[in-house]
Amino acid sequence: MTLAEFREEIRKLKETKKYPELKSYLLPALWIAEKNFPAITHDVMRVVSEELSVPLVEVEEVARFYAMFHTEKKGKFIIRVCTNLSCMLRGGEEVLSELCRLLNVKPGETTPDGLFTVEEYECMGLCDGAPAVTVNEDRYTNVEVEELPEILKKYGWKG
Numbered sequence: 001m002t003l004a005e006f007r008e009e010i011r012k013l014k015e016t017k018k019y020p021e022l023k024s025y026l027l028p029a030l031w032i033a034e035k036n037f038p039a040i041t042h043d044v045m046r047v048v049s050e051e052l053s054v055p056l057v058e059v060e061e062v063a064r065f066y067a068m069f070h071t072e073k074k075g076k077f078i079i080r081v082c083t084n085l086s087c088m089l090r091g092g093e094e095v096l097s098e099l100c101r102l103l104n105v106k107p108g109e110t111t112p113d114g115l116f117t118v119e120e121y122e123c124m125g126l127c128d129g130a131p132a133v134t135v136n137e138d139r140y141t142n143v144e145v146e147e148l149p150e151i152l153k154k155y156g157w158k159g
């Protein structure tokens with residue numbers, strides 16, 4: 001997506017008149033940015049700021065606050081591993097550790113080929129299927145360390 005296209009998407013969002021104040025479109029606008037750019041850069045934030053009449057510094061604060069937004073370049077697939085209580089008790093930390101070993105990254109890092117970013121995550125609401133992992137929008141529950149290679153292969157991991 002180009003910045004001009006992004007600007008157009010925000011305008012369409014505003015035309016929905018879903019919220020009474022422009023500022024309320026901030027999270028939906030950043031979500032569009034997250035899905036369509038490798039990172040929410042300052043140029044992207046500036047478009048949001050201009051279209052929503054929100055100071056750039058506020059856009060940046062929100063973009064940096066929420067873990068679901070990436071202000072640094074991320075991989076094509078973001079793998080999130082929950083290590084919160086339920087998942088920790090059922091092996092979430094082992095899953096994270098093995099995933100990092102397989103991909104040779106630390107939590108928060110992206111593989112050199114730009115395919116995967118691994119993130120440690122706090123509860124994704126899948127506690128009844130702990131330990132839980134997501135890959136972009138896909139959800140995996142009751143994940144066992146042994147299944148990780150098969151999961152990764154679905155997203156182009158060559159091992």
Ligand code: FES
Binds near residue numbers: 085087123130132
């Ligand atoms: S504790 Fe892991 S999904 Fe809730």
